[in-house]
Amino acid sequence: MSDFIEFENVSKTYEMGEVAIHALDDVSFSIEEGEFVVILGASGAGKSTILNLLGGMDTATSGKIVVDGKNIESCNDRELTLYRRSDVGFVFQFYNLVQNLTLRENVELAAQIVKDPLDIDEAIAAVGLSDRASNFPSQLSGGEQQRVAIARALVKNPKLLLCDEPTGA
Ligand SMILES: Nc1ncnc2c1ncn2[C@@H]1O[C@H](COP(=O)(O)OP(=O)(O)OP(=O)(O)O)[C@@H](O)[C@H]1O
Numbered sequence: 250m251s252d253f254i255e256f257e258n259v260s261k262t263y264e265m266g267e268v269a270i271h272a273l274d275d276v277s278f279s280i281e282e283g284e285f286v287v288i289l290g291a292s293g294a295g296k297s298t299i300l301n302l303l304g305g306m307d308t309a310t311s312g313k314i315v316v317d318g319k320n321i322e323s324c325n326d327r328e329l330t331l332y333r334r335s336d337v338g339f340v341f342q343f344y345n346l347v348q349n350l351t352l353r354e355n356v357e358l359a360a361q362i363v364k365d366p367l368d369i370d371e372a373i374a375a376v377g378l379s380d381r382a383s384n385f386p387s388q389l390s391g392g393e394q395q396r397v398a399i400a401r402a403l404v405k406n407p408k409l410l411l412c413d414e415p416t417g418a
């Protein structure tokens with residue numbers, strides 16, 4: 250059986266005019282189905298870059314990324330959109346909640362775009378925010394907003410859950 254995630258000789262360079270920033274330089278690793286993996290590294294080491302590539306939100310400069318048999322780097326835009334929507338749950342480093350939707354609506358929105366979501370109220374209860382469900386993000390503390398972001402990713406019941414600094418706040 251092959252690995253669930255294969256990250257093979259991946260490089261990512263950001264071109265900033267004259268300057269090239271090598272965020273990832275020939276990175277390889279593999280992850281099996283069901284594995285829980287933590288990526289540790291200094292600020293600027295490339296952790297978010299790895300998650301963005303795995304989540305189909307950015308493309309590598311070179312190398313091969315395979316998730317559950319699908320070669321992410323050879324997907325077209327439509328396939329990538331579908332992959333992001335149905336296969337990936339992403340907890341962003343800076344949450345990215347919809348500010349004019351309540352906590353529950355933020356989670357509901359994510360549940361609506363997938364075929365087989367978890368129960369919305371169970372996902373909210375799982376992060377301990379049932380009593381705040383009708384609050385807007387601006388009414389919540391940083392850590393509470395982060396927990397909404399976690400519930401929103403969980404409710405999609407994704408194949409792959411990517412969490413960028415999920416305990417940061
Ligand atoms: N869009 C971009 N344009 C140019 N450089 C970028 C861009 N995104 C990231 N970088 C650079 O790539 C490197 C890796 O960034 P990345 O965000 O992956 O680091 P990180 O390990 O997540 O850091 P932190 O712990 O601070 O979140 C850094 O030097 C960063 O400045």
Ligand SMILES: [Mg+2]
Nearest residue numbers: 296297342413
């Ligand atoms: Mg980061």
